[in-house]
Amino acid sequence: MPRAFLVKKPVVATAKRNWSELPDEQRAEIYVPICLGGCPPRRDPEPALGEAPASPVSPLDMTLPPRAPPGPFLHPKGKKSFGFQRMLNRHLKCHSEVKRHRCPYCGKGFNDTFDLKRHVRTHTGVRPYKCSLCDKAFTQRCSLESHLRKIHGVAQRYGYKERRAKLYVCEECGGTADSQDAHLAHLRQRHPHSPLLAKLARKAAATPAPRPAPPRPAPPTE
Structure with missing residues (x-):
C-alpha cells in the first residue's frame, strides 16, 4: 500500500479543543445558547378556566404573620382549655389536696406562692396597683386593668408574648x-x-x- 494512504489522522485533545469552531449540534450539554434578541419573551402560563389570575406579590406581602399560641391545652376533664401548658399546670395545682403554703394570718393554705401573696395582701392592706385616673388601688394588676376598661374605657393592648x-x-x-x-x-x-x-x-x-x-x-x- 502506498505511503499516501498511511497518513495518521490528527486527534484534537479535549483540553485544547477550540469550542468556538464547533457547530452547535456537536457541543452537547456543554453548549448553552445565548439569545441576543432572538429568544421570545418569557410568558407566564395562563390561568385555567374558572381560576382567578394570580396577583403580583410585593415584598411587603412576604412578611410572616404573627405566631399564634401553641394551644389549646385541654383540661383532663375536658371542661376548660388553656393557651399554654404552663397555664394548665398552674390550674391543676388548685385541685391538689396538699396545700404547701399557709397564710400566717388566718392559716389558709395555697398551692402557689402567687396565690398566697395575693391573699396576704387582703390582710395587710397592700394595694400597689393604683389607678392614674382616680383614687382607687388594687392588689393585682389584672384588677387594675379591668377597672380601667370598665370604668374609664381604657383598654390595655399588648402584643403576642409582650411582657408587662x-x-x-x-x-x-x-x-x-x-x-x-x-x-x-x-x-x-x-x-x-x-x-x-x-x-x-x-x-x-x-x-x-x-x-x-x-x-x-x-x-x-x-
Missing part, C-alpha cells in the same frame, strides 16, 4: 420599685429584717465561693 413592665412590691409597706436593685435597697434601708433579705442571705451562704485563679508563671529571665 415588672413591678417590685414591698409587702411590708406597699412601696413599689421598677428594678430589683432599688427594691433591695429599700428593704435594707426600711425593713432590714425582711424575709426576702433573710432568704437571699441564706442562699449566698450556701453558694460556694469561686476559687481564685492560679498565679501565672513568671516569664523566664535571660
Whole structure:
C-alpha cells in the first residue's frame, strides 16, 4: 500500500479543543445558547378556566404573620382549655389536696406562692396597683386593668408574648420599685429584717465561693 494512504489522522485533545469552531449540534450539554434578541419573551402560563389570575406579590406581602399560641391545652376533664401548658399546670395545682403554703394570718393554705401573696395582701392592706385616673388601688394588676376598661374605657393592648413592665412590691409597706436593685435597697434601708433579705442571705451562704485563679508563671529571665 502506498505511503499516501498511511497518513495518521490528527486527534484534537479535549483540553485544547477550540469550542468556538464547533457547530452547535456537536457541543452537547456543554453548549448553552445565548439569545441576543432572538429568544421570545418569557410568558407566564395562563390561568385555567374558572381560576382567578394570580396577583403580583410585593415584598411587603412576604412578611410572616404573627405566631399564634401553641394551644389549646385541654383540661383532663375536658371542661376548660388553656393557651399554654404552663397555664394548665398552674390550674391543676388548685385541685391538689396538699396545700404547701399557709397564710400566717388566718392559716389558709395555697398551692402557689402567687396565690398566697395575693391573699396576704387582703390582710395587710397592700394595694400597689393604683389607678392614674382616680383614687382607687388594687392588689393585682389584672384588677387594675379591668377597672380601667370598665370604668374609664381604657383598654390595655399588648402584643403576642409582650411582657408587662415588672413591678417590685414591698409587702411590708406597699412601696413599689421598677428594678430589683432599688427594691433591695429599700428593704435594707426600711425593713432590714425582711424575709426576702433573710432568704437571699441564706442562699449566698450556701453558694460556694469561686476559687481564685492560679498565679501565672513568671516569664523566664535571660
